[in-house]
Amino acid sequence: MPAHLITSPQRTEMLLVAVLVQMIIMIGAARAMNHVFRRFGQPGVVGEIVAGLLLGPSLFGHFCPGLSAAIFGATASPAIAVLSQLGLILLMFQIGMSFEFRQLREARASKALLPLAVVSVSVPFGLGLWLGHLSAPVFAASMPVNVYALFCGVAMAITAVPILGRILTEYGMSKHEIGVLAISVAALNDVAGWLLLAFVSAVATASFSPAHMALQLGGVFAFVLLCVFVLRPGARWLLRAFPVKHNEVPPTLMAIVLVSVFALGICTFKLGIFGIFGGFVGGLLVHHDHAFAAAWRRQVGSFVLICLLPVFFTYSGLHTNLLGLSSGSDWLWLLAFLLAAVLGKIAPVVLVSRASGYGAHAAMLLGVLMNTRALMELIVLNIGLETGFLPQKVFTMLVIMAVVTTIMAGPALKLLLPRLGLDVPRQIDA
Numbered sequence: 199m200p201a202h203l204i205t206s207p208q209r210t211e212m213l214l215v216a217v218l219v220q221m222i223i224m225i226g227a228a229r230a231m232n233h234v235f236r237r238f239g240q241p242g243v244v245g246e247i248v249a250g251l252l253l254g255p256s257l258f259g260h261f262c263p264g265l266s267a268a269i270f271g272a273t274a275s276p277a278i279a280v281l282s283q284l285g286l287i288l289l290m291f292q293i294g295m296s297f298e299f300r301q302l303r304e305a306r307a308s309k310a311l312l313p314l315a316v317v318s319v320s321v322p323f324g325l326g327l328w329l330g331h332l333s334a335p336v337f338a339a340s341m342p343v344n345v346y347a348l349f350c351g352v353a354m355a356i357t358a359v360p361i362l363g364r365i366l367t368e369y370g371m372s373k374h375e376i377g378v379l380a381i382s383v384a385a386l387n388d389v390a391g392w393l394l395l396a397f398v399s400a401v402a403t404a405s406f407s408p409a410h411m412a413l414q415l416g417g418v419f420a421f422v423l424l425c426v427f428v429l430r431p432g433a434r435w436l437l438r439a440f441p442v443k444h445n446e447v448p449p450t451l452m453a454i455v456l457v458s459v460f461a462l463g464i465c466t467f468k469l470g471i472f473g474i475f476g477g478f479v480g481g482l483l484v485h486h487d488h489a490f491a492a493a494w495r496r497q498v499g500s501f502v503l504i505c506l507l508p509v510f511f512t513y514s515g516l517h518t519n520l521l522g523l524s525s526g527s528d529w530l531w532l533l534a535f536l537l538a539a540v541l542g543k544i545a546p547v548v549l550v551s552r553a554s555g556y557g558a559h560a561a562m563l564l565g566v567l568m569n570t571r572a573l574m575e576l577i578v579l580n581i582g583l584e585t586g587f588l589p590q591k592v593f594t595m596l597v598i599m600a601v602v603t604t605i606m607a608g609p610a611l612k613l614l615l616p617r618l619g620l621d622v623p624r625q626i627d628a
Contacts, residue, residue: 217277219269221509227253228508240608243364243507247572247601250511256520270516282513285506286360287463287477292499293363293381294481295491296372307379310554314379315386317550318568319355322542323394326354329538333531337589346589348398349582353596354539356391357384358574359478361604362567364503369611374620376560380567385478388574389418392471395578417469425479433483442489447497455480455494472577514576517583522594532595539599540606543569559617566610575600 227249235245252258259266330338330347338346362384363372371377397411440451447455463476484490523529544565551561579596582588588596615622 224512250515254515282510286474288502290477291481294478295485306555314383317546321546322354323351325538325542326351356574357387563614570604571600572604
């Protein structure tokens with residue numbers, strides 16, 4: 199039918215059908231790869247990440263370009279982009295409310311928190327900055343060298359809070375001291391990473407000013423005070439006013455929580471640390487109420503994990519071509535980025551953990567957990583690619599690095615948990 203003859207309701211139906219087809223493929227592929235990876239002892243979420251990459255130009259788009267374009271289009275649709283971000287916000291909310299932060303009252307955990315956050319950002323950032331300058335003549339000769347190097351540094355510094363949260367939950371470590379410390383350090387790590395990304399973006403667009411950065415930091419500090427002294431008491435009152443009954447969240451409470459989480463997402467976006475952290479903050483405000491957290495996970499959690507999160511993985515995968523490395527030199531540079539990323543995260547975290555009183559196995563476990571990057575890394579890399587300050591080949595190398603560092607977590611957990619007297623789940627949960 200000619201385009202001028204298509205009515206508005208018909209356009210809506212056509213868009214709906216297109217999105218439904220995409221959702222069917224994304225959810226089905228993610229669930230299938232989830233089962234495959236769990237059979238090999240990996241967290242299912244790693245399989246979901248790989249499924250998203252395989253649906254992009256790395257496999258499906260390479261061997262079936264016409265079919266891929268017909269299903270996903272030349273670029274991901276705005277509907278898919280919005281659904282992917284919505285899923286991340288709700289996932290971050292669930293992660294925030296799933297952890298027992300009272301464990302941080304332990305002397306060694308509170309002693310280690312800030313030093314771990316500092317070294318887990320500064321060391322890999324410095325190594326990424328150095329590698330960026332070193333590789334610029336090869337990959338970024340036509341780009342501003344400092345901006346390219348800064349993007350490399352930020353990509354190295356990030357830790358994937360949502361993926362780390364999923365891994366800790368799947369291995370039953372969400373209430374263990376090591377798990378709580380890891381997610382807390384990762385949260386501080388990522389806030390610092392997003393501030394660095396905002397700084398790099400401002401430099402790249404020549405809009406940076408010390409006054410603007412000071413204003414942004416002041417806004418973050420004011421937001422923290424608002425959460426501690428206003429929103430946290432308000433959340434406690436709200437949960438008392440609408441208590442969970444029969445293991446179900448009351449509809450009115452669910453509506454208020456959703457509105458609040460989305461509003462917090464707007465606040466963190468305006469502060470320059472991206473909307474998904476509003477979800478994490480919302481989770482922290484209600485994490486003390488175990489009945490609410492359990493009921494929410496049962497009523498909403500599975501839908502988010504099974505339906506919405508795979509959308510983001512595919513959205514990222516559509517922008518990633520793992521087949522772009524074509525020479526031996528490319529693979530040597532990939533190895534350099536990978537070694538710098540792994541050593542830059544694990545080594546300083548192990549050293550600081552040991553100095554804070556943790557044993558060798560616990561320190562190594564913290565280092566491996568902080569080395570998981572995939573989801574947040576993909577966000578940073580896509581920003582660098584879309585703004586034109588990250589070359590395609592380096593983008594591909596850093597995507598591979600992000601996936602490899604995340605895959606490392608599963609075998610390391612199986613090796614280290616028994617040595618800490620902890621059980622490894624026989625069947626990793628979905």
